[in-house]
Amino acid sequence: MLVVASIVVFGGVRAIPGNPAIALGAENRDPAVIAAVKAKYLLDKPLPVQYGHWIWLAVQGDLGVDQRQLSVGHTIASRLPISLELAALSMIVSVIVGIPTGVITAVRRGKPSDYAATGVALIGLSVPHFWLGLMAIIWFAVDLHWLPAGGYVTAHHPIANLKHLLLPAVVLGIGFAAVLMRQMRSSMLDSLGTDYVRTARAKGLSEWSVVCKHAFRNSLITVTTVLGLQLGALISGIVTIEVIFGIPGFGSLTIDAINQRDYTLIQGVVLVVACGYVIVNLLVDVVYSLLNPRIRTI
Amino acid sequence: MSAEPLLEVSDLSVRFDTDEGPLQAVDRVSFTLAPREVLGIVGGSGCGKSVTCMSLVRLLPQTAAVTGSAVFDGVDLLALGPRRLRRVRGREISYIFQEPMTSLNPVFTVGDQIGEVVRRHLGLSRRAARQRAVELLQLVRIPAPERRVDEYPHQLSGGMRQRVMIAMALACDPKVLIADEPTTALDVTIQAGILDLMREIRERLGTAIVLVTHNLGVVADIADRVIVMYAGRKVEEAPAEELFAAPQHPYTVGLLGAIPRPGERQERLEEIPGRVPAAAAPLEHCVFADRCRFADETTRTQVPALRAVRRDHLVACFHPEADRAA
Amino acid sequence: MSIVVQEIEAPRVAGRRRLRLLTKRFLRRPMAVGGLLVALAFVIVAIFAPLLAPYSPGHTDFDAVLAHSSSKHLLGTDDLGRDVLSRLIWGTRASMQVGVFATLLAMVVAVPIGMIAGYYRGWVDQVIARLTDVLLAFPFLILAVGLAAILGPSLLNATLALGIGSIPGFIRIARGETLTLREEDYVPAAVLNGANDATIIFRHILPNMTNTLIVQATLTIPGAILGEAILSFLGVGVQPPTSSWGTMLQEAEPYLTQAQRLSVYPGVAIILAVLAFNVFGDGLRDVLDPRTTR
Numbered sequence: 001m002l003v004v005a006s007i008v009v010f011g012g013v014r015a016i017p018g019n020p021a022i023a024l025g026a027e028n029r030d031p032a033v034i035a036a037v038k039a040k041y042l043l044d045k046p047l048p049v050q051y052g053h054w055i056w057l058a059v060q061g062d063l064g065v066d067q068r069q070l071s072v073g074h075t076i077a078s079r080l081p082i083s084l085e086l087a088a089l090s091m092i093v094s095v096i097v098g099i100p101t102g103v104i105t106a107v108r109r110g111k112p113s114d115y116a117a118t119g120v121a122l123i124g125l126s127v128p129h130f131w132l133g134l135m136a137i138i139w140f141a142v143d144l145h146w147l148p149a150g151g152y153v154t155a156h157h158p159i160a161n162l163k164h165l166l167l168p169a170v171v172l173g174i175g176f177a178a179v180l181m182r183q184m185r186s187s188m189l190d191s192l193g194t195d196y197v198r199t200a201r202a203k204g205l206s207e208w209s210v211v212c213k214h215a216f217r218n219s220l221i222t223v224t225t226v227l228g229l230q231l232g233a234l235i236s237g238i239v240t241i242e243v244i245f246g247i248p249g250f251g252s253l254t255i256d257a258i259n260q261r262d263y264t265l266i267q268g269v270v271l272v273v274a275c276g277y278v279i280v281n282l283l284v285d286v287v288y289s290l291l292n293p294r295i296r297t298i
Numbered sequence: 299m300s301a302e303p304l305l306e307v308s309d310l311s312v313r314f315d316t317d318e319g320p321l322q323a324v325d326r327v328s329f330t331l332a333p334r335e336v337l338g339i340v341g342g343s344g345c346g347k348s349v350t351c352m353s354l355v356r357l358l359p360q361t362a363a364v365t366g367s368a369v370f371d372g373v374d375l376l377a378l379g380p381r382r383l384r385r386v387r388g389r390e391i392s393y394i395f396q397e398p399m400t401s402l403n404p405v406f407t408v409g410d411q412i413g414e415v416v417r418r419h420l421g422l423s424r425r426a427a428r429q430r431a432v433e434l435l436q437l438v439r440i441p442a443p444e445r446r447v448d449e450y451p452h453q454l455s456g457g458m459r460q461r462v463m464i465a466m467a468l469a470c471d472p473k474v475l476i477a478d479e480p481t482t483a484l485d486v487t488i489q490a491g492i493l494d495l496m497r498e499i500r501e502r503l504g505t506a507i508v509l510v511t512h513n514l515g516v517v518a519d520i521a522d523r524v525i526v527m528y529a530g531r532k533v534e535e536a537p538a539e540e541l542f543a544a545p546q547h548p549y550t551v552g553l554l555g556a557i558p559r560p561g562e563r564q565e566r567l568e569e570i571p572g573r574v575p576a577a578a579a580p581l582e583h584c585v586f587a588d589r590c591r592f593a594d595e596t597t598r599t600q601v602p603a604l605r606a607v608r609r610d611h612l613v614a615c616f617h618p619e620a621d622r623a624a
Numbered sequence: 625m626s627i628v629v630q631e632i633e634a635p636r637v638a639g640r641r642r643l644r645l646l647t648k649r650f651l652r653r654p655m656a657v658g659g660l661l662v663a664l665a666f667v668i669v670a671i672f673a674p675l676l677a678p679y680s681p682g683h684t685d686f687d688a689v690l691a692h693s694s695s696k697h698l699l700g701t702d703d704l705g706r707d708v709l710s711r712l713i714w715g716t717r718a719s720m721q722v723g724v725f726a727t728l729l730a731m732v733v734a735v736p737i738g739m740i741a742g743y744y745r746g747w748v749d750q751v752i753a754r755l756t757d758v759l760l761a762f763p764f765l766i767l768a769v770g771l772a773a774i775l776g777p778s779l780l781n782a783t784l785a786l787g788i789g790s791i792p793g794f795i796r797i798a799r800g801e802t803l804t805l806r807e808e809d810y811v812p813a814a815v816l817n818g819a820n821d822a823t824i825i826f827r828h829i830l831p832n833m834t835n836t837l838i839v840q841a842t843l844t845i846p847g848a849i850l851g852e853a854i855l856s857f858l859g860v861g862v863q864p865p866t867s868s869w870g871t872m873l874q875e876a877e878p879y880l881t882q883a884q885r886l887s888v889y890p891g892v893a894i895i896l897a898v899l900a901f902n903v904f905g906d907g908l909r910d911v912l913d914p915r916t917t918r
Binding site: 194195196198199200201202203204205206207209214217218221291292293294 | 355357380384385387389395401402403404405406415452
């Protein structure tokens with residue numbers, strides 16, 4: 001999986017027009033420098049050799065240097081935690097909002113509160129989060145002065161750090177809450193219609209155990225799988241939100257790298273995304289098997 | 299039945315509100331259940347027998363409108379508040395469903411699911427509940443209960459799962475056990491085992507059983523009294539032996555003709571021509587009229603009332619066998 | 625329950641009657657009908673943009689820069705004195721174009737692939753299914769931004785990028801449907817009649833999955849509309865001075881404090897359009913695909 005991804009990344013980046021050696025040598029047009037760069041990255045060798053060399057270095061933790069001769073590895077290492085923090089915060093928001101509303105609307109299906117909540121969720125799905133971000137800035141930062149409009153403060157100042165990330169995390173989290181809620185609602189409705197829920201009712205269990213134990217545990221299984229599929233959307237969301245709020249994270253780094261055609265940086269960034277993808281899927285598999293005994297015992 | 303009835307159902311009707319309009323599933327059904335009695339309810343698929351039973355413990359979806367009364371232990375189950383209803387469910391009246399493969403929750407162990415009932419109703423501790431679960435598994439003759447109690451449903455066969463369902467239903471020594479086609483989804487060889495178990499339960503625990511089935515053989519095996527349902531109505535009721543010896547309703551006669559008899563070579567099992575009617579409202583004529591050999595003007599314009607052709611033998615027919623014989 | 629020995633339903637009930645039945649079922653959902661009407665309105669606006677817009681989208685009125693709404697400019701003007709309403713109307717055209725064409729592109733590429741995978745199964749299917757799973761979770765934005773970087777930013781390339789991004793979803797649907805449909809009785813029947821694989825795929829399987837495809841398409845269009853807005857906003861989609869909802873938002877961002885309405889109008893347009901298609905698609909799915917109805 002990772003191998004395929006890295007080949008695609010490598011090939012894709014090489015497809016970008018322009019001479020990578022010149023790009024890497026930055027403004028320095030000195031033929032000697034260009035030759036040195038070429039030698040280091042084996043740019044005069046055929047592509048498979050270049051690829052092998054790149055992977056070999058990447059495995060050792062060396063992702064090369066970017067246009068400004070800064071270590072790509074270091075740049076990514078300094079930017080990634082910011083985005084991870086944002087991702088974690090927004091996931092927390094979306095789970096806190098999305099899961100309970102999904103359960104409640106399923107239980108109260110067909111009642112006015114269900115219609116209201118599913119309606120809001122549908123709107124939530126239809127609102128571009130970057131626009132929601134803009135509106136949030138207007139509201140909470142410009143008009144009300146409650147929270148800063150953007151930027152980032154390191155975790156050394158935890159309160160300032162949270163203040164800066166709160167708005168972006170909520171904006172991003174709300175969008176995912178809508179996805180999560182809809183998914184949760186539909187799998188809860190599935191579970192509530194099953195024979196084993198009928199059995200649980202026939203046993204005289206309280207509605208609370210019927211819903212929150214029997215139906216909920218089974219619904220979580222499907223929701224987990226769907227959550228794994230949302231990773232791409234999450235990364236896309238982080239990119240736009242970071243741009244809007246001026247957060248110097250991995251997302252804005254990605255956009256900068258692409259806009260500046262910084263080959264080594266792009267390669268590094270996408271490789272990290274691919275690794276992240278693999279890790280998340282692994283996690284989803286682990287959670288899935290924890291929730292689902294049918295997988296566990298096989 | 300002379301004893302004071304345990305359960306007395308009168309004029310039970312169920313109507314479903316479907317996308318295609320209302321649907322009358324059960325039409326004014328009445329019956330009683332005595333302590334320790336095994337009552338069989340038979341009929342073809344869609345005759346309303348399962349709906350009747352599920353409405354007693356109110357397990358039908360909200361689209362179902364239930365009227366009538368079902369008095370159990372002095373209270374009308376159909377008028378009970380949700381809290382008191384839950385105290386009856388699983389404790390006084392237990393239910394076994396047709397589909398053992400899907401009726402157990404796949405993500406909890408068998409022990410959890412059995413233990414849950416006694417923890418809920420008898421307030422047992424987690425530990426005591428597990429102990430009780432092991433005992434119950436033993437009672438329903440599951441080998442190696444100490445090991446099985448910690449297994450998940452998917453690790454058990456269909457027959458075993460149905461035994462688990464029965465164990466769960468017996469957990470609080472209920473007064474009534476409703477078994478809704480308990481053997482239909484199982485292999486023939488396993489069916490016999492489950493039926494033996496049910497008979498044993500009645501002998502040992504004295505539980506009254508309502509056995510719903512479309513299989514007359516099963517009924518003949520263990521029921522004391524039988525109700526025959528057709529298109530939402532009770533068409534005949536009699537003690538089991540009597541019903542098999544002298545069926546009165548043409549539908550019952552037809553049903554009996556459809557049972558294969560061992561040792562008797564038949565070219566083809568008899569079948570009843572035509573279809574079961576689906577009605578939006580109670581029909582104003584005999585429900586079997588369209589398929590009945592003896593149908594006439596009366597049959598097509600009036601509803602036959604239940605009448606006793608013999609002691610304890612009721613039939614809703616204008617032309618029961620007894621009349622024709624006479 | 626009384627009833628109902630159902631006839632085994634033939635795969636396609638007589639055309640006209642079925643259509644009437646479906647229409648009736650659809651009309652019973654006021655939300656979905658509303659969604660359809662609004663979506664249609666957007667399409668009409670897109671088609672007739674030149675006739676409907678009071679000004680040309682590039683027309684600048686330097687007497688009225690950042691003007692509030694007036695009888696002359698119903699929704700006011702932007703920082704260059706361009707009429708906001710006219711730009712919104714022309715922006716509708718760009719957004720609808722991207723939405724519809726990206727979806728069509730994805731469908732044309734993905735459906736044959738998905739059907740081949742589902743029909744032949746075996747290792748081809750394994751490879752395609754794995755790849756789809758991988759692509760499904762890949763951030764389309766990075767793909768689109770990357771494509772824009774390679775090919776240069778433009779309306780066409782944004783459409784391409786969004787179309788490519790929507791392919792995996794369609795492959796998955798087409799594959800799943802084919803897997804089920806090839807098990808239907810009419811497939812072996814067709815084989816007995818001497819039909820070859822192509823005939824079976826295109827004459828027997830494809831027509832029976834159109835419902836599902838239509839639903840997926842209706843739900844892909846809003847995704848592409850959203851995508852266009854994001855790409856253009858980030859400067860890698862439609863390029864100014866061409867008007868699209870995304871570029872309008874991008875151009876409005878510097879004036880967030882002075883002229884919030886410039887950010888509000890395009891945003892509302894996006895939400896309305898996306899919402900309309902989503903609601904319509906959901907309703908359509910309920911009507912056409914009884915399996916998912918609830």
